[in-house]
Amino acid sequence: MRRTRILTAVLALAAGLLAGTPPALAAGPEQAAIAADTYTWKNARVDGGGFVPGIVFNRTEKDLAYARTDIGGAYRWQQSTKTWTPLLDSVGWDDWGHTGVVSLASDSVNPDRVYAAVGTYTNSWDPGNGAVMRSADRGASWQKTDLPFKLGGNMPGRGMGERLAVDPNRNSVLYLGAPSGRGLWRSTDSGVTWSQVTNFPNVGDYAQDPSDTSGYASDNQGIVWVTFDESTGTSGAATKTIYVGVADQDNAVYRSTDAGATWSRLAGQPSGYLAHKGVLDTRNGHLYLAYSDKGGPYDGGKGRLWRYATATGAWTDISPVAEADTYYGFSGLTVDRQKPGTLMATAYSSWWPDTQIFRSTDSGATWTKAWDYTSYPTRANRYTMDVSSSPWLTWGANPSPPEETPKLGWMTESLEIDPFDSDRMMYGTGATVYGTENLTAWDRGGTFAIRPMVRGLEETAVNDLASPPSGAPLLSALGDIGGFRHTDLTKVPSMMFTSPNFTTTTSLDFAEANPNTVVRVGNLDSGPHIAFSTDNGANWFAGSDPSGVSGGGTVAAAADGSRFVWSPAGTGVQYATGFGTSWAASSGIPAGAVIESDRVDPKTFYGFKSGKFYVSSDGGATFTASSAAGLPSGDSVRFKALPGAKGDVWLAGGASDGAYGLWHSTDGGAGFTKLPGVEQADTIGFGKAAPGASYQTLFTSAKIGGVRGIFRSTDKGATWTRINDDAHQWGWTGAAITGDPRVYGRVYVATNGRGVIYGDSSDTGGGTDPGPDPAPTGACAVTYKVTNQWSGGFQADVRLANTGSSAWNGWSLGWAFTEGQKVTQAWNAETAQSGTAVTARNVGWNGTVAAGSSVSFGFTGSWSGTNTKPAAFKLGDRTCAVS
Numbered sequence: 001m002r003r004t005r006i007l008t009a010v011l012a013l014a015a016g017l018l019a020g021t022p023p024a025l026a027a028g029p030e031q032a033a034i035a036a037d038t039y040t041w042k043n044a045r046v047d048g049g050g051f052v053p054g055i056v057f058n059r060t061e062k063d064l065a066y067a068r069t070d071i072g073g074a075y076r077w078q079q080s081t082k083t084w085t086p087l088l089d090s091v092g093w094d095d096w097g098h099t100g101v102v103s104l105a106s107d108s109v110n111p112d113r114v115y116a117a118v119g120t121y122t123n124s125w126d127p128g129n130g131a132v133m134r135s136a137d138r139g140a141s142w143q144k145t146d147l148p149f150k151l152g153g154n155m156p157g158r159g160m161g162e163r164l165a166v167d168p169n170r171n172s173v174l175y176l177g178a179p180s181g182r183g184l185w186r187s188t189d190s191g192v193t194w195s196q197v198t199n200f201p202n203v204g205d206y207a208q209d210p211s212d213t214s215g216y217a218s219d220n221q222g223i224v225w226v227t228f229d230e231s232t233g234t235s236g237a238a239t240k241t242i243y244v245g246v247a248d249q250d251n252a253v254y255r256s257t258d259a260g261a262t263w264s265r266l267a268g269q270p271s272g273y274l275a276h277k278g279v280l281d282t283r284n285g286h287l288y289l290a291y292s293d294k295g296g297p298y299d300g301g302k303g304r305l306w307r308y309a310t311a312t313g314a315w316t317d318i319s320p321v322a323e324a325d326t327y328y329g330f331s332g333l334t335v336d337r338q339k340p341g342t343l344m345a346t347a348y349s350s351w352w353p354d355t356q357i358f359r360s361t362d363s364g365a366t367w368t369k370a371w372d373y374t375s376y377p378t379r380a381n382r383y384t385m386d387v388s389s390s391p392w393l394t395w396g397a398n399p400s401p402p403e404e405t406p407k408l409g410w411m412t413e414s415l416e417i418d419p420f421d422s423d424r425m426m427y428g429t430g431a432t433v434y435g436t437e438n439l440t441a442w443d444r445g446g447t448f449a450i451r452p453m454v455r456g457l458e459e460t461a462v463n464d465l466a467s468p469p470s471g472a473p474l475l476s477a478l479g480d481i482g483g484f485r486h487t488d489l490t491k492v493p494s495m496m497f498t499s500p501n502f503t504t505t506t507s508l509d510f511a512e513a514n515p516n517t518v519v520r521v522g523n524l525d526s527g528p529h530i531a532f533s534t535d536n537g538a539n540w541f542a543g544s545d546p547s548g549v550s551g552g553g554t555v556a557a558a559a560d561g562s563r564f565v566w567s568p569a570g571t572g573v574q575y576a577t578g579f580g581t582s583w584a585a586s587s588g589i590p591a592g593a594v595i596e597s598d599r600v601d602p603k604t605f606y607g608f609k610s611g612k613f614y615v616s617s618d619g620g621a622t623f624t625a626s627s628a629a630g631l632p633s634g635d636s637v638r639f640k641a642l643p644g645a646k647g648d649v650w651l652a653g654g655a656s657d658g659a660y661g662l663w664h665s666t667d668g669g670a671g672f673t674k675l676p677g678v679e680q681a682d683t684i685g686f687g688k689a690a691p692g693a694s695y696q697t698l699f700t701s702a703k704i705g706g707v708r709g710i711f712r713s714t715d716k717g718a719t720w721t722r723i724n725d726d727a728h729q730w731g732w733t734g735a736a737i738t739g740d741p742r743v744y745g746r747v748y749v750a751t752n753g754r755g756v757i758y759g760d761s762s763d764t765g766g767g768t769d770p771g772p773d774p775a776p777t778g779a780c781a782v783t784y785k786v787t788n789q790w791s792g793g794f795q796a797d798v799r800l801a802n803t804g805s806s807a808w809n810g811w812s813l814g815w816a817f818t819e820g821q822k823v824t825q826a827w828n829a830e831t832a833q834s835g836t837a838v839t840a841r842n843v844g845w846n847g848t849v850a851a852g853s854s855v856s857f858g859f860t861g862s863w864s865g866t867n868t869k870p871a872a873f874k875l876g877d878r879t880c881a882v883s
Contacts (some may be wrong), residue, residue: 003601037712037745038830039723043458043865044474044489044748046755049389049481050459051481053159055414056104059168059337061111062420064138067433068101069211070154072459072753073731074116076139083456084433086505087139088116089728092686093708096732098133098144099753100153101372103164104831109171109235114139115191118163122180123215126150127353132164132176134191146191148290149182157221157247159331159348159413160276162503163227163365169233173795175260177223179242184244186225186260202254206247206274208295221247221295228312231282241310243287247295253278254307268315268614270306276348276413277333283340285310286363288318292329297411298432300329300349307364318364320345338422340869346412346427353377353403355412359442366443367476370408382442383408383450389492390452391678393432393480396498401532408450409434420525424455431481433457458755465685465736465748465756466506468515469643469827473740474748477505477520483712485537489758499540500527507553510536512599512643513827513858514795519564519580529568530555531581543580556595558602558619560787560797560858565605565620567595573607575620589614589623596639598668600646606669608637608651613669628672634661638683639717641743642696643700644846644855646827652681652700662700664717674715679703687739687747690714694809699747701733701808710737710749710759723747723759730754741810741843776811778804778879779850782873793824793862800861801854803881808849812841813880817871821863828859 100120128149332346504523551569654660736768
């Protein structure tokens with residue numbers, strides 16, 4: 001990850017999108033009288049994309065390992081496929097905060113048991129308390145105990161740990177270190193009930209920034225790790241000696257020698273630092289400690305490594321470099337259980353030129369580094385890196401020495417040597433999990449091979465999604481790593497969006513009638529906040545910012561790609577013709593409005609802010625507030641215009657203390673009708689119409705019939721089908737949703753930490769429009785216009801009007817290109833060409849054309865010599881009037 005984790009979704013929640021507290025453990029979801037469908041759910045592969053602060057190997061079963069993420073749940077390693085399996089997809093909407101995992105513990109006595117301490121924020125951003133989840137089947141299913149306080153899987157200090165630990169001798173006993181001054185907690189019944197260890201003497205006092213009024217950086221980071229000395233107990237009896245790390249720079253380590261009955265500060269310990277990790281080598285009797293002056297995972301300017309002799313109480317500074325030479329803190333501490341005395345640690349907060357990994361084979365007396373300088377800035381590396389399975393990890397960068405790409409990583413708080421295999425090591429970074437299977441080559445003077453070990457672990461926060469009618473099936477706007485163009489959902493794209501490379505992309509759009517034109521906006525420490533593509537997102541170029549822009553906001557492209565409207569952070573709504581070289585302020589609409597475009601009329605744009613819907617009919621220059629009433633009063637709203645139908649707008653959003661649901665307008669936002677039966681809705685998207693249906697399929701993340709889920713409608717929202725199930729909920733799914741215009745039933749769902757989920761229906765009854773070319777009756781008229789022409793190519797728009805007295809249920813329009821023109825790409829119609837004869841027929845959602853109405857489509861083509869307009873058009877066997 002970059003220096004800041006994505007908080008967009010959380011801030012929306014804090015604004016009122018969600019309310020209430022998580023339900024009690026025993027409460028089950030209310031059953032709804034709605035249809036259901038069986039879907040297959042997968043990730044659009046990115047592989048990684050987020051911070052992995054914890055990796056835990058089971059100490060008694062080979063190849064059993066877990067990983068925790070700060071917002072994206074927990075995972076179990078599958079050795080047979082060398083992939084990760086997600087374990088917390090069952091976390092539902094009301095419990096969305098439980099996708100943040102502050103700690104994991106794998107039971108070494110009964111390896112089937114695993115525990116997760118969950119909760120994302122300790123401040124008001126997460127309305128619910130934390131919980132301890134317990135599983136007796138390695139995370140396949142869970143039971144939960146709610147706690148009387150919050151936990152912070154995405155709070156400062158989340159890389160320290162592990163805060164949750166199982167007694168290796170009496171596995172019914174667990175300890176949990178709490179933040180926020182809530183102290184140390186214990187369970188004696190395998191995690192079912194918990195009580196505070198009231199005699200523990202120190203609840204911690206360190207906060208990253210005590211002056212932070214949001215409560216994010218000002219929270220006391222509390223109790224940060226628990227380590228048992230298993231040599232001081234016997235099977236079935238509680239371990240006597242327990243070490244506990246506390247977020248207190250002067251009193252960082254405490255010990256009990258009587259199974260937690262009494263506690264005392266460890267005598268002689270160093271001060272001025274926080275102990276990020278405490279790892280015990282019982283064979284040698286050494287407690288190793290990794291210290292930093294800050295809580296991490298971003299900050300840390302000084303650090304030390306210390307060794308404590310448990311038998312004598314002697315402390316030894318075993319730091320690999322002098323304190324004056326550190327500009328980072330230490331973490332990522334691990335020992336080789338097969339080779340006592342071998343240990344490793346990381347310089348977790350060394351951002352530039354790279355992180356560092358240290359290794360000792362003599363209990364810290366001497367150290368070697370993963371890389372060092374030969375003569376500055378030239379580096380000599382003890383490792384090789386192959387990121388071909390996740391090529392975007394290079395960031396498309398070409399840095400100057402001593403910086404290299406790909407980097408070893410950053411935020412490297414979790415590094416673990418496999419307790420059964422000295423050659424295997426894994427470590428988490430801010431973007432992936434790296435690992436090696438020949439680690440001991442380091443000790444022989446050779447190089448060890450590092451590669452991503454992250455497949456199956458998807459941890460991106462998704463802000464926006466688009467599925468164009470042609471080109472790549474999926475474009476995504478992501479937190480921290482920008483976004484991707486997926487040409488194949490089953491493969492990792494070669495690179496994220498670059499030129500520029502936004503740290504977070506907040507919004508993107510394409511021109512409905514010209515999907516090669518794409519725009520995205522996002523956040524960047526310095527540089528432009530908008531970028532354009534003319535090849536469907538394959539390549540990009542930066543636009544220019546109007547004055548005052550500080551962040552991406554939302555953006556919309558005109559239906560034909562001729563203009564753009566942008567609502568950036570830091571200034572008011574702006575509009576531009578062409579690719580944003582010159583912006584002008586829009587009038588009549590407040591700053592911060594959410595912006596969308598009509599998908600047919602290139603001059604029509606829409607906006608929403610604070611309960612008001614706004615419409616522009618002059619390309620975004622001026623907006624007028626609609627008289628529509630009864631819409632949500634807040635700003636937790638997402639809306640979209642339907643492709644192929646001017647003025648057809650769907651709006652979702654609201655809050656539980658006011659208007660909340662799904663609204664539909666057929667007159668460009670002049671009026672909206674609230675859909676009955678949709679109690680809550682937060683997203684809306686469109687996909688290919690069902691076989692035999694004339695209107696596009698609707699998708700929403702909503703509460704319908706008393707049930708929260710992902711829903712589909714093939715009849716304009718008259719009836720709904722829940723398409724996910726309780727095992728596939730992914731926490732919060734309120735940022736974006738879209739169907740696929742080319743595959744019936746396919747839906748793309750945005751999550752806040754589990755990446756882009758896509759689902760395919762088991763209902764395979766089609767996906768293509770049935771029947772032969774239709775032959776509507778009645779009069780027709782055609783307007784044919786070449787809208788752009790260049791050497792060898794052109795773009796044309798066609799408007800087909802029903803000038804008769806009865807509706808068409810499907811249409812097929814034919815004409816001849818007598819001068820050698822060839823259609824190369826079409827939108828809003830399916831085209832075919834044989835010689836000079838061209839046929840354009842309706843797609844599933846625009847086949848019905850009422851009397852007096854029209855339908856439009858467009859195409860690009862090639863030409864040479866001349867490019868005269870066709871002389872005649874025929875609808876079936878009827879000749880249309882031409883204008």
